[in-house]
Amino acid sequence: MGSLLGVSGKAMRVKVGVVGVGAVGSATVLSLIERGGACREVVLVDRDSARAEGVAADMRYATPLSPTMEVHAGGFEDLSGSDLVILTAGVNEKSGGATDRSDSQGRLRLVETNARVYADIVPKVVEAVPDAVLMVVTDPPDPLADLARELGGGDRVFSTGTLIDSLRFRVHLADRLRVRPRDVQAVVVGEHGTSEVLLWSSAAVGGIPVLDLLAESGTSVDQIRAEVEQDIRYANITIIEGTGASQYGIGAVSARLAEAVLRDERAVLPVAAYHPGYGVTLSLSCVLGAGGVQQMHEPSMTAQERAALDSSAATLRKAVERARSAAGLA
Numbered sequence: 001m002g003s004l005l006g007v008s009g010k011a012m013r014v015k016v017g018v019v020g021v022g023a024v025g026s027a028t029v030l031s032l033i034e035r036g037g038a039c040r041e042v043v044l045v046d047r048d049s050a051r052a053e054g055v056a057a058d059m060r061y062a063t064p065l066s067p068t069m070e071v072h073a074g075g076f077e078d079l080s081g082s083d084l085v086i087l088t089a090g091v092n093e094k095s096g097g098a099t100d101r102s103d104s105q106g107r108l109r110l111v112e113t114n115a116r117v118y119a120d121i122v123p124k125v126v127e128a129v130p131d132a133v134l135m136v137v138t139d140p141p142d143p144l145a146d147l148a149r150e151l152g153g154g155d156r157v158f159s160t161g162t163l164i165d166s167l168r169f170r171v172h173l174a175d176r177l178r179v180r181p182r183d184v185q186a187v188v189v190g191e192h193g194t195s196e197v198l199l200w201s202s203a204a205v206g207g208i209p210v211l212d213l214l215a216e217s218g219t220s221v222d223q224i225r226a227e228v229e230q231d232i233r234y235a236n237i238t239i240i241e242g243t244g245a246s247q248y249g250i251g252a253v254s255a256r257l258a259e260a261v262l263r264d265e266r267a268v269l270p271v272a273a274y275h276p277g278y279g280v281t282l283s284l285s286c287v288l289g290a291g292g293v294q295q296m297h298e299p300s301m302t303a304q305e306r307a308a309l310d311s312s313a314a315t316l317r318k319a320v321e322r323a324r325s326a327a328g329l330a
C-alpha cells in the first residue's frame with residue numbers, strides 16, 4: 001500500500017486570476033467553484049490584501065464539495081501562469097454615484113474613476129502574465145476594455161458586455177409568456193448601459209417571434225415593450241436599491257464566460273470585443289473560446305435597431321476618449 005504523502009502532481013493546471021475581490025469578484029469565484037471543473041487554481045488579488053486573504057479562506061472551505069480547485073490570495077506577481085484574468089476592481093454604481101434612473105449617463109458616470117484604476121492595474125497584470133486573456137467586468141466594461149487593450153492587453157481583451165442584459169431580457173420575456181427563460185432566444189447588443197439595444201425583431205420562443213406571441217396576450221405590445229425595456233435597462237439599480245451591489249447574476253455570467261474561454265468552447269454569446277467597423281468595443285454575437293473572442297457577427301436587425309446600435313457605438317466612442325484622458329493617454 002503506497003502512501004499519499006509526498007506524491008506531487010505535475011499535470012497541466014488551468015489557472016484563473018481575479019483582480020478586485022469585492023462583491024462581484026467574490027460572487028465570480030463562488031460561481032467558478034460551484035460550476036466546477038473549468039480551472040484548477042484561482043488566485044485573488046486586491047489592493048486590500050486582508051480582504052483577498054479573508055475571501056480566499058472563506059471560499060477554500062467550499063472547494064471540497066466541487067471538482068478539485070485551489071483558491072488563494074496573492075499579489076500581481078502571483079498571477080503568473082494564469083490563462084485568464086478577470087478584472088472586477090473599481091468603484092461600483094452605488095459608491096460611484098450612478099444610481100439615478102433619470103441620468104442618461106448611467107454607468108458611464110464611473111468611467112474616469114475606473115479608468116484611473118485600470119491605468120494602475122492593467123500594466124501590472126500584463127507584466128505578470130503577458131499572454132493571458134483579460135475579461136473586463138468593471139463598469140463601464142466596454143470603454144474599459146478598449147483602455148485595457150491599449151494598456152497592453154491587445155486582442156486578448158473582451159468585456160462581459162450585454163450577456164447579463166440578454167439574460168435579463170430572456171427572464172422578463174419568459175415571465176410575460178409563462179415559459180422557462182432557457183427556451184427564450186433574445187439578444188441585447190451595443191453598450192452594457194443605457195444606450196443598449198434590445199433586439200425585439202429577432203426575439204423568439206420555439207421559432208415563433210416573441211412580438212407575435214405578445215400580440216395574442218390582449219395587452220398593448222407597445223406597453224409591454226416599454227415596461228420590459230425599463231426593467232432591463234435599470235435592473236442594476238433595482239438590485240442595488242435592495243442589496244447595495246449587483247453581484248450574483250454577473251458572478252454567474254463571469255464564471256460561465258471563463259468556462260467558454262478555458263475549454264475553447266466556441267460558444268456563441270453576446271459579449272463585447274473591439275470591432276474595427278465601429279472603431280470601439282461593443283457587444284454583438286461573438287464566438288468565444290481559446291484566446292477570447294474569435295469571431296463577431298451582427299444579428300439580423302430592423303433599420304430602427306441598426307440606427308440605435310450606431311448611436312450606442314457613438315456613445316461608446318465618446319466614453320473611450322474620456323477613459324483615455326483620465327488614464328493619461330489622450
Ligand SMILES: NC(=O)c1ccc[n+]([C@@H]2O[C@H](COP(=O)([O-])OP(=O)(O)OC[C@H]3O[C@@H](n4cnc5c(N)ncnc54)[C@H](O)[C@@H]3O)[C@@H](O)[C@H]2O)c1
Pocket residue numbers: 019020021022023024025045046047048051088089090091092093095110114117120121136137138139140141160161164192245246247250
Ligand atoms: N459588467 C457588469 O455587468 C457588472 C455588473 C455588476 C457590477 N459591475 C462592476 O464591477 C465593479 C466591482 O463592483 P463591486 O460591487 O464588486 O465593488 P466593490 O467595491 O465591492 O469591490 C471592488 C474591489 O476593487 C478593489 N480595488 C479598487 N481599486 C483597486 C486597485 N487599484 N487595485 C486592486 N484592487 C482594487 C477594492 O479594494 C474592492 O475590493 C464595479 O465597477 C461595478 O460597477 C459590473
